[in-house]
Amino acid sequence: MTHKQLFQYQTVGELAAVATFAPADEADQGPVTGNVPLTPIQRWWFAQDLAVAHHYNQTMLLAGPPDFDERLAEQAVAHLLVHHDALRLRFTPTPDGWQQHIPATDEASASYFAVVDLADLPADEHSAAITAHASERQDGLDIEHGPLVQVVVFRLGANRNYRVLFIIHHLAVDAISWRVLLDDFALVYQQLQRNAAPQLPAKTSSFKQWAEGLVAYAQSDPLAKEAPFWLAQEQSLPALPVDHTAPATANTEGAAQSVAVMLDETETRDLLQEVPKPYHTQINDALLAALAFAFREWTGRSQLRIDVEGHGRESILDRVDLSRTVGWFTAIYPIILDITGVNDAGSALPAIKEQLRQIPQHGVGYGLLRHLNSQSTLNTQATPSPAPEVTFNYLGQFAADTSATGLFVSARESVGPEISPANRRAHLLEILGSVTNGQLHFIFVYCPSFHDPATISTLAQHFTTALRAIIAHCKSPEAGGVTPSDFPMINAHALGKYAALLDEEDNA
Incomplete structure (x- = not known):
């Protein structure tokens, strides 16, 4: 049953007459191989033309038990590489641009797993040694020849927890993928501990099936109707104020700095549980309302154009289930937040809510029209405006236990830069947030060649002040409607x- 049918047929009897059971196609449970079309997010990424393309990773450092078995860990990782096809992706430059394919077996199977013995070092030197080794490994992936995955086990000595570092190139993984991978790793490891054959839950629709389906859907008439909305979001707005002028080449990962802010547990609980009630809102409504208000405090402007990152796993293709599919599915889309005439942060909440509800299909259509449909009016009738200078990404809620089994927990040592310091950043400001262990955390990433630390610190404080004002408003008797x-x-x-x-x- 579609959303349209829910509104078209207004009685239970009418709905029953049109309801059908349409499960996802049964996924191929064997290894998926062959050429795969680039997805919108991958095309966006390659368009950045990064200086060091192979060093653009996501990582997870885990603490394992003192009796951790390295041999079983290696077997578990090998099983993941077979089960999750995107981990075997390879990319090839051609005269027509980059192409990707999935080989039948990992072409660099000997280099995806390593053990580093730090047991002979004093305990107070372990952290620095882990950072040094991890930084070296971060630079060791290869999108053309592989691997796209490296797993490094650190021995820290008798009766000390191991460290297990996963490094995966971003082209093959996203935040939702990590939850699947870490649970699967722990599950297979424990099955091997019991001398049982590894058995994971059934595979869902493949990344290849998804990518092929996007190409077809990008040419569809229903999607073409979204173009006017996205054209409206492409209008140019004044550039952000800067404290210093510098060439765009100065905005590199190596130059970036950040300011961190947070809410306490009580404030975070109110934000997640109390704020949605009076206006039937979602967490992003409140976060983006606070962001729009904070930027107005800084710039004096009521309109803010930003890129928003969403998970991208929308139900736009028939009979496709991505619940256990690993890959990079993120959707990036521009949106103009407008709080013209809004006098306080609390009033900004319903205004921003309404603007966000106008976004078709949670933004996934923008990338399809922009990157997979050359005949879209986004590409034929518009001169693209400069990309937004601000990007926003709220990743959701995370706990200390990184696997459903509780076998592993997050470790705190630094693992070095996930992205090469030489790579150019796509935005002047990155605003990244999550709820970790019950507290909301946000970081504001900036380049000091353009902005002073005090400027960004003040902006971040405006953001948390606006969030607290929204919380207070939503808990007040007059809130609601x-x-x-x-x-x-x-x-x-x-x-x-x-x-x-x-x-x-x-x-x-």
């Missing part, structure tokens, strides 16, 4: 008349 997106089948004029009647009743 309906907005047009709460009634998708009622036009805004009719909804306004209905809300006015409710106000009259309340005041009677």
